[in-house]
Amino acid sequence: MCQAADALRSAALADLVGPAPEPVIPAARVRRAPRRADGRERLVLLGTGGGSAPKATRCGFSNAVVVGDAAYLLDCGEGAHQQAWRAGISMHLTRRPPGGSTVQAICFSHLHSDHVIDYPNLLMGLWPLHVVDVYGPAPAGLPIATHPPGRQVNLVFPDAPTPGTRAMTEGFLRALAYNINIRIADENRVDVTRMLNVREIGVTRDGCEPDIDLGVAASGEDAASAAPAMEPVEIRSVDDFGVRITASLAQHAPVFPALSYRFDTPSGSVVFSGDTGPCDNVARLARGADVLVHEVIDVDSIARRVAKLPNRDAIVSHLTSSHTSPEDAGRIAARCGVRTLVLSHLVPGDDEFTEEEWEARARPYFDGEIVCGVDLDEFALSS
Numbered sequence: 164m165c166q167a168a169d170a171l172r173s174a175a176l177a178d179l180v181g182p183a184p185e186p187v188i189p190a191a192r193v194r195r196a197p198r199r200a201d202g203r204e205r206l207v208l209l210g211t212g213g214g215s216a217p218k219a220t221r222c223g224f225s226n227a228v229v230v231g232d233a234a235y236l237l238d239c240g241e242g243a244h245q246q247a248w249r250a251g252i253s254m255h256l257t258r259r260p261p262g263g264s265t266v267q268a269i270c271f272s273h274l275h276s277d278h279v280i281d282y283p284n285l286l287m288g289l290w291p292l293h294v295v296d297v298y299g300p301a302p303a304g305l306p307i308a309t310h311p312p313g314r315q316v317n318l319v320f321p322d323a324p325t326p327g328t329r330a331m332t333e334g335f336l337r338a339l340a341y342n343i344n345i346r347i348a349d350e351n352r353v354d355v356t357r358m359l360n361v362r363e364i365g366v367t368r369d370g371c372e373p374d375i376d377l378g379v380a381a382s383g384e385d386a387a388s389a390a391p392a393m394e395p396v397e398i399r400s401v402d403d404f405g406v407r408i409t410a411s412l413a414q415h416a417p418v419f420p421a422l423s424y425r426f427d428t429p430s431g432s433v434v435f436s437g438d439t440g441p442c443d444n445v446a447r448l449a450r451g452a453d454v455l456v457h458e459v460i461d462v463d464s465i466a467r468r469v470a471k472l473p474n475r476d477a478i479v480s481h482l483t484s485s486h487t488s489p490e491d492a493g494r495i496a497a498r499c500g501v502r503t504l505v506l507s508h509l510v511p512g513d514d515e516f517t518e519e520e521w522e523a524r525a526r527p528y529f530d531g532e533i534v535c536g537v538d539l540d541e542f543a544l545s546s
Contacts, residue, residue, distance in 0.1 A: 194220055195518065198534070200543035203231045204430040206454055206505075209246035211536040213438075213458060213508035215277045222246050222538050223277050224508045226456065227264075228426045228433055233404040234264035236285075237424060237435050238272055243281035244288045250539060254289035266291070268399065270408065271299030271328055272437030273421040283335040287342060291358040298398055298408070299328030300420045301365030301373035308384055308417035310477040327373075329361045364398060364410060365420045381412055383419025386440065386484055390414035395425060395448045405429040411448045413439035415485045423448050431544030434501075438508065440484055441491045449499040454542055457495065458508035459525075460486040464515050486510070489521055493528030503532040503542065 207229060210222030223240020227250060234252045236243070247253070251263035266289075272278055303325035309316055318324040326334070336343065336356050346352045365373035366381050375398050382388045390412040399408040407427045415421035415438045423445045425434045434449040436442075436457040449455045462482050469475045487495075489506060496504035506521050518535035525533050534540070 194537045197537055197539040198541050200541035202430075202543050202545065203229070204428055204544040205229050206433050206456070206542040206544065207250045207252075208456070208505070208507055208536040208538060208540040209236075209250060210240045210242050211507045211509055211538055211540075212240070212512035213277065213460070213510040214512070215241075215275075215280075218512050220514075221509065221512045223280065224458075225281070226435060226507075227252055228406070228428065228544075229264050230404045230406055230428050230430075232264055233267045233402075233406065235406060235408070235426060236266055236269045237426075238278040238437075239269065239280070239282040239285055240277050241280050244284040246538065247285065247289070254285065254291035254295060265293070266295055267402065267404070267406075268296040268298065268408070270410075270424050271297075271422075272413070272424065272435065273300055273415055273418050274326075274328070274331060275418060275438065278438075279331065282332075283339060286335075286355060286359075287339060290346075290352060290355055292353055294358055294360050296399065297328065297332065297359050297361045298364060298375075298410075299331075299361070300422060301363035302327035302330070302371050303383055303419045304369040304371055310480055327363045327365070329363055332359060332361055362398070364422060377410075377412060377420070379412070381420070383417040386414050386416050389416035389419050389421065390439075390442050390444050393444055409448065411444040413437045413445055414442040415439050417481075418485070425449065425452065428544055433544070434499075436487070436495075438485065439487060441487055441495060446495050446498045449495075449501055452499065452501045453544060454503045454505060455496050455499060455501040456505045456507050456536075457492040458487055458510075459489045459492050459506045459521060460510040461488070461516065462486070464511050468511070482510075489524035490528060493525030493533070496525070496529040496531065496533075501531060503534065504529055505534050505536050505540075505542065507536040509535070 207227040209225040212218040212221030222242030225240045225243035226237040228235045254266045362374045364375045379393045395409040395411050398410050401407045409425045410422045413421045413423045423437050431453040433454045434452045436445045466479050521535040522533045
C-alpha cells in the first residue's frame with residue numbers, strides 16, 4: 164500500500180513539473196567492495212583519488228599503517244577525517260571505535276592541497292589528547308620554477324611564498340583560533356596547538372635548516388635537481404610499537420621537497436611513493452618491501468580534459484614529468500622485488516577506467532600481486 168501511494172505521489176508530481184531532468188553528472192561507477200584483512204597489522208587505503216578535482220567515487224589520497232593500538236597516517240586528502248573513523252582510527256584516546264587505533268604520527272609526502280586539505284579537519288574533529296608527531300617537507304625556498312622557464316610571476320604572500328609543514332600547521336591553527344579558544348574556554352578541552360610536534364624534512368639551502376637533513380644538494384629547479392641519488396634517511400627510529408620510518412626525495416618537480424616514505428613494522432613493510440615521476444630513489448627505498456603503494460596517472464585522459472584551457476601546455480608538461488604511468492609503476496615494482504604493487508592516487512579517478520584496466524596496464528611488467536586500490540581497502544602485513 165505504501166509503495167503504491169509513493170508511486171501515485173510520484174506520478175502526480177510528474178504531471179505538475181514534467182519529466183525529471185537528466186542528471187548533470189552521470190551515475191557513478193559502482194566500485195568493488197573494499198578488501199578486508201585479518202590481524203592487527205595492516206595497511207588501509209583511506210582515499211585513492213589524486214588531484215583536487217571533485218570525485219564521485221573516491222576520497223582524496225590518504226593512507227594508514229595500523230600496528231595494533233597505533234596508527235600512522237600518510238597524507239590527509241579530502242575525506243581523510245571521515246575515512247579514518249570508518250577504519251577505526253582516532254586521535255582521541257578516550258573516544259575511538261571499539262578495538263580501534265590511535266594516531267601516533269602523520270607524514271606528508273608534499274604540500275599540494277590534495278594531500279593536506281583534511282589535516283585541519285582531522286585535528287578539529289578528533290582533537291588529540293596526546294602529542295602527535297608530524298613529519299613533512301621543509302620550506303622549498305626560492306626561486307619557484309616556472310613554465311615556460313623565465314616567465315615572470317607575481318607571487319602571493321611574497322613575505323613567505325614557500326612555507327613548509329610547520330608554517331602550514333600554524334596557519335591552519337591560526338585560521339581556526341576562535342574555534343580552538345572557545346572550545347578550550349567553554350568545554351575545558353586541552354590546548355590542541357600543544358599536541359603537535361612538527362619535524363620538517365629537507366635539505367640545508369638558502370638559509371633553510373630542516374629538523375631532519377636528507378644530506379644531499381637538491382632543489383625544485385628541475386627533475387634531476389629535485390631527487391638526486393641518495394640513500395634512505397631514518398626520520399623516526401623504532402618506537403614502542405616496533406615501527407621505524409625512513410624517507411627519500413621523490414621527483415615531483417617543481418614541487419620540492421617531495422618525499423617517499425617507508426614504514427617497517429614488526430610484521431612487514433610498506434612504501435608510499437608519494438607523487439613522483441619514475442625515480443631511482445623510490446626503487447631504492449622500496450627494495451624488498453612487502454607492499455609498494457605507487458601513484459599512477461593516464462596523461463592522455465587529462466590532456467583531453469584540459470584541451471581547451473589556456474594553461475593546457477603547462478598542466479600537461481607538469482603531469483608528464485612528475486607523475487608515473489601504470490606501466491612504469493609495474494617496472495619499478497619489478498626492480499624493487501616487492502610482493503604486492505598497489506596502484507593509488509589515481510588520475511583520473513572516477514569513471515574513466517575500471518580497476519581491472521589500471522591493473523592490466525602494469526601486469527606485463529610485474530609478476531607479483533597487483534591491486535588497483537579502492538577506498539578502505541586493507542592489506543595484511545604478515546611476517
